[in-house]
Structures are given as structure tokens and as C-alpha cells.
Amino acid sequence: MQVVMSVLLAAGLVVNGGFEDGSKGWSLGSKVNRVEAGVGLGRTAGLVWESNDPGVYQFATQPVSLEPGYAYAFSGWVKAENVKNASRNGTLSNLSIEWRNDKGRFLAMAGSHAVVDNQEQEEGWVKFVGQTPVMPSDLGGATVVCSTLRGSVGQSER
Numbered sequence: 001m002q003v004v005m006s007v008l009l010a011a012g013l014v015v016n017g018g019f020e021d022g023s024k025g026w027s028l029g030s031k032v033n034r035v036e037a038g039v040g041l042g043r044t045a046g047l048v049w050e051s052n053d054p055g056v057y058q059f060a061t062q063p064v065s066l067e068p069g070y071a072y073a074f075s076g077w078v079k080a081e082n083v084k085n086a087s088r089n090g091t092l093s094n095l096s097i098e099w100r101n102d103k104g105r106f107l108a109m110a111g112s113h114a115v116v117d118n119q120e121q122e123e124g125w126v127k128f129v130g131q132t133p134v135m136p137s138d139l140g141g142a143t144v145v146c147s148t149l150r151g152s153v154g155q156s157e158r
Contacts (some may be wrong), residue, residue, distance in 0.1 A: 013064045013072075014144055019045040029058030033146075041077045041125050049093070049148050059147035064097070066142040068135045072097065074112065074144070075129045093148045095128050102140035108133075109145075 015025030019035045022045070028034065032051040040046030047060055066072060076095040098109040112130030135142075 013066070014062060017076075019047055025062050027061045029060065032056055032058050033060045041079075047146055049146070051148075059145050061146070062144045064142050064144055066097075066099065066132075066135050066139060068137045068139045071134045072132045073129070074131070075127060076112070076146075077125045078114075078128055079123065079125045081124070094146075095130065096145045096147065097130070097132055097142055098145060099132070099135065099142040100140045101136070101138045103138075104140060107136065 016022075019026075019040060023035045026035075026047070028047075032049055034048050034050075035045055036048050037045045039048060049060075074095065074097060078093050078095070080093050094111050096109050096111040099107050101107055110130050110132040112128040115127045115129055
């Protein structure tokens, strides 16, 4: 049971989005996230989330440099195997971008969604896409977040 993800952001703003350099550029948390060779799309490296404890809620993050006045498109590939949640059905893994103002206060988050009409890729991979609104003039920072819904158990690859 796992989620594996590869992360892409316009203009190459994500460092090591394909996890080819291990966890370089990423904060993985402690217990449930790891980078593993050969599990990503096309047998590349991938971020693996795995948990048997619904009480553990951790995600992989990376700060990114976004500019005020621009909107950003982002995408990634996700493969989920036997991911379950007691209170929800459907898509349990997500790729998002959250941003803060110049005083460090959380402003908003833009999530992603599975591309409904895409054909299933090799071994169950599904493309997720998202877009931010135009970034505010008081933008102080932004972060890419790879997450699985709180209370989930299983394994997911990105």
C-alpha cells in the first residue's frame, strides 16, 4: 500500500521534482515519506508515502520562489495502492501549493485534481493538475505540498 509521486511546476521552480537526487530540496517529515529508486513513473525514483497508522499525518514539502502578479500551473503523477480512509472515499492523495504573505501568515492553498479523461498510464499512474490564482502583491513565500488525506492508511507513490 503506497503513494508515489513525481512533481512538476512551470519553469522548473521545483528542485528535484523527479526525485532523481533522492530527497534533495525536500522536507520529508519523519516516519511516512521516503524517496526510493525504481518506484517512480518509468521506473525512475519516486516519493513514497506509507502508513499503517491513521493518526500519523505528515507530508513532503518544498519551498518554491513564486512571483507576485503571476498564476502558476503545476502537475504530478500519482500511483496509489490500497490507500484507505475510514471517513472518505475517492482520491486520497493530493499535490498542492500553499502561500503566505510577507508577514508569514497563511493566505491560501491551491489543490490539484486527477485528469478525468486521461488514460491510465503504466501500472496505475494518474496525472494530477492544478493552478494557482494570480499571486498577491504581498506574497512572502510558497510551498509545494505532497499529501495524503488525514486518517488514511496504505501506500502511495508520487
